[in-house]
Amino acid sequence: MICDSYFWLIGLLLGSFLNVVAIRLLKKESIAFPPSNCPNCHHRLSVLDLVPVFSYLFLKGKCRYCKAKISPLYPVGELVTASSLFLVYKVVGVxxxxxxxxxxxxxxxxxxxxxxxxxxxxxxxxxxxxxxxxxxxxxxxxxxxxxxxxxxxxxxxxxxxxxxxxxxxxxxxxxxxxxxxxxxxxxxxxxxxxxxxxxxxxxxxxxxxxxxxxxxxxxxxxxxxxxxxxxxxxxxxxxxxxxxxxxxxx
The missing domain is CATH 1.20.120 (Four Helix Bundle (Hemerythrin (Met), subunit A))
Incomplete structure (x- = not known):
C-alpha cells in the first residue's frame, strides 16, 4: 500500500513536469529555465501554486496573482499521468x-x-x-x-x-x-x-x-x-x- 501511494505521488509530480515540458517544447523554449511562471502575467509560481491537482482546485482554476484562468489540461494531465503509470505498474508488475x-x-x-x-x-x-x-x-x-x-x-x-x-x-x-x-x-x-x-x-x-x-x-x-x-x-x-x-x- 505504501509503495502504491508513492507511485501515485511520483506519477502526479511527473504529470506536472510533463505539462511544463509539453508547453515549452511547443514554444521551443528551455524546459529548465526560467522557473515555472504564469503564462499570462509571468509571475514566478511558488511551491503552493505547483502542488499537482490540489493547487488547481484550491485556486479555483485561476492564477493567484492575475486571476487569469488556468487550463484544465494541467490537472487532467497530472491525473492521466498518475493513473496510467499506476495501471501499468499494477499490470506489468515489478x-x-x-x-x-x-x-x-x-x-x-x-x-x-x-x-x-x-x-x-x-x-x-x-x-x-x-x-x-x-x-x-x-x-x-x-x-x-x-x-x-x-x-x-x-x-x-x-x-x-x-x-x-x-x-x-x-x-x-x-x-x-x-x-x-x-x-x-x-x-x-x-x-x-x-x-x-x-x-x-x-x-x-x-x-x-x-x-x-x-x-x-x-x-x-x-x-x-x-x-x-x-x-x-x-x-x-x-x-x-x-x-x-x-x-x-x-
Whole structure:
C-alpha cells in the first residue's frame, strides 16, 4: 500500500513536469529555465501554486496573482499521468519489462499533451523515444530483439502508408510515434493498438460532428486515441483478441 501511494505521488509530480515540458517544447523554449511562471502575467509560481491537482482546485482554476484562468489540461494531465503509470505498474508488475512500459507511457502522455494543444506530436519527443526504446529492447524483452524491431517497422510503415493513401490524413508525428510503440508492443499488438485507436477515434469523431462540436473534415487530435489504444493492446491485448475471436465463433 505504501509503495502504491508513492507511485501515485511520483506519477502526479511527473504529470506536472510533463505539462511544463509539453508547453515549452511547443514554444521551443528551455524546459529548465526560467522557473515555472504564469503564462499570462509571468509571475514566478511558488511551491503552493505547483502542488499537482490540489493547487488547481484550491485556486479555483485561476492564477493567484492575475486571476487569469488556468487550463484544465494541467490537472487532467497530472491525473492521466498518475493513473496510467499506476495501471501499468499494477499490470506489468515489478520486473524489467516495467522500464520500457514506463518509458512508453510517459512518451504517450507527452504526445497527447502536445497534440491536444497544437495538433502536433514533435520529433523532439518521438525520435529520442525510438532511440531509447531500441536500446532498451536490446536487453529487456520476452521475445527476440528482431521481434520488437519488426514491431517498430510495422508501426512506422502502416501509418506511413495510411498517410500516403489519405494524402496527409495522418501526421508525421503519429507515424514516428507508432514506430516507438511497435518497439514495445511487437507487430501483432501494434496492429491491435491501431485498430482500437481508429475505432475509438471514429466513434468519438462522429459524436463530435453530430453534436456540432467540430465540423466535417475538421482535424481532431489522434494522440489521445493512440494513447488509449496502445495501453489497451499492451496491457490487455491478448484478452481483447480472444474476446473478439470468441464473438465470431459464436
Amino acid at each position: 520486473q524489467l519489462e516495467l522500464l520500457p512500459a514506463i518509458i512508453l507511457t510517459t512518451v504517450l502522455v507527452l504526445a497527447v499533451l502536445t497534440d491536444i494543444r497544437e495538433k502536433l506530436i514533435l520529433d523532439v519527443i518521438t525520435l529520442p523515444a525510438i532511440a531509447i526504446l531500441l536500446i532498451t529492447r536490446l536487453f529487456i524483452g520476452s521475445e527476440p530483439f528482431w521481434f520488437y524491431v519488426v514491431g517498430g517497422a510495422v508501426g512506422f510503415v502502416l501509418l506511413l502508408l495510411i498517410a500516403i493513401v489519405s494524402r496527409g490524413g495522418m501526421g508525421g508525428g503519429d507515424i514516428k510515434l507508432y514506430a516507438a510503440i511497435g518497439l514495445v508492443l511487437g507487430p501483432w499488438m501494434t496492429l491491435l493498438s491501431f485498430m482500437v485507436a481508429s475505432f475509438l477515434g471514429a466513434v468519438v469523431g462522429l459524436l463530435l460532428i453530430v453534436t456540432g462540436v467540430v465540423k466535417r473534415k475538421q482535424p481532431i487530435a489522434f494522440g489521445p486515441f493512440i494513447f488509449i489504444g496502445t495501453l489497451i493492446a499492451y496491457l490487455f491485448g491478448y484478452d481483447v483478441w480472444n474476446w473478439y475471436v470468441s464473438l465470431w465463433q459464436g
